[in-house]
Amino acid sequence: MTKHGAVVVPEDAVVAVAAGRHFSFPPPRTAGAGDLCKKLAAQQIDLGAAVMGSWLDSMKASSPRHRLMAPAVDAEHDEWMEKHPSALGRFEAVAAAAKGKRIVVFLDYDGTLSPIVEDPDRAVMTDEMRDAVRGVAARFPTAIVSGRCLDKVFSFVRLEELYYAGSHGMDIQGPTAASTHHGPTTTPKVGEKQNPTWNGRVNVSFHAAHVSLSGQPGRRCMSLTGGCCCNGDVQGEEESVLCQPAREFLPMIGEAYAALAAKVEAIPGAKVENNKFCLSVHFRCVDERRWGAVAEQVRAVLRDYPRLRLTQGRKVLEIRPTIKWDKGEALRFLLSALGFSSGDGANDGDDAFPIYIGDDRTDEDAFRVLRARGQGAGILVSRFPKDTCASFSLRDPSEVKDFLRKLVTCAAA
């Protein structure tokens, strides 16, 4: 890739529109979240026949080709970087803002911890990245927040000491008791002398005897001693999970999966991934001339399921329940479960410093929550300008790894 000449780079990002906002950090509470952040929330795509064209446009818009033509595009990039500076370049500003607070780390998976690849089943993360995440998790409560189903994302990450929020936050489980029961009783504050491990589960209790719904060996789960703020869904079998707000949709999602898989089978390259509480219809490997056919098949199935809605990720159409739950709500829930806020919005846990790193449209829901709370740091992984509610940027998973390592070094120092 060169900065000069007309190099066209395929990328699944939404091209930036001037955000009309200059960099300010820490972001002011609520102010600044405004219209842009509302617009960026994982949007529901209208399923009406009249908007099929715009639906297809939306699929194309999520996969623009970036023209890197100096100097105009460089200027646009520079302007964007002023508003969303590198979290590595401004590491000292992040560390200063976190000083005296308790860091909690939230990490998206695809495009953040692993590079985007054609086959979703091969999106593995490197051992170096795993070590970096392990290092962070030894010092701060750390959660993976992914659109993938919990078992799948766990099979990639393979670290038992983390919290996992699968299915876009609709399936939340905690670390094993064994992997975390040797640290301080509260998360260390930045700048405080620290024990290298943590155990900051203020109002969370572990049920070591329970296995997860997946039966995943070696993983124990937990429930809230103070009750679940997740529609009261923690009961019976659910005692083994922290939060599953969309449980009632499981049979419906299963049916929709079968119908969709049968419908898109005939479209070369299309693939439906069952993410338990949501479904992903991948069109990355579909000839662009057939994208309309993918959209049409998805629409046909969704007509039978008015309680399911459609959102969009990186060359993927995502079908999920029509409940008000997303990665932002998962972040809120986990902060509350960790004792950093009341959960009812009355107290946003000002001593917490959540760092959320993600690359996708669905991560904007979490960035928006951080902006609204005027708390922590949202970091967008992108090498191209995009509209975002994040404060900072990192170019790719390799920079994410460097940032995580720096966080560990800084905490150790």
Ligand SMILES: O=P(O)(O)OC[C@H]1O[C@H](O[C@H]2O[C@H](CO)[C@@H](O)[C@H](O)[C@H]2O)[C@H](O)[C@@H](O)[C@@H]1O
């Ligand atoms: O929230 P995330 O962890 O980022 O998960 C979002 C979706 O990621 C995966 O799809 C994306 O990555 C694939 C592998 O690199 C790529 O082939 C695909 O085009 C991307 O959309 C995953 O397969 C989906 O289930 C997740 O919803």
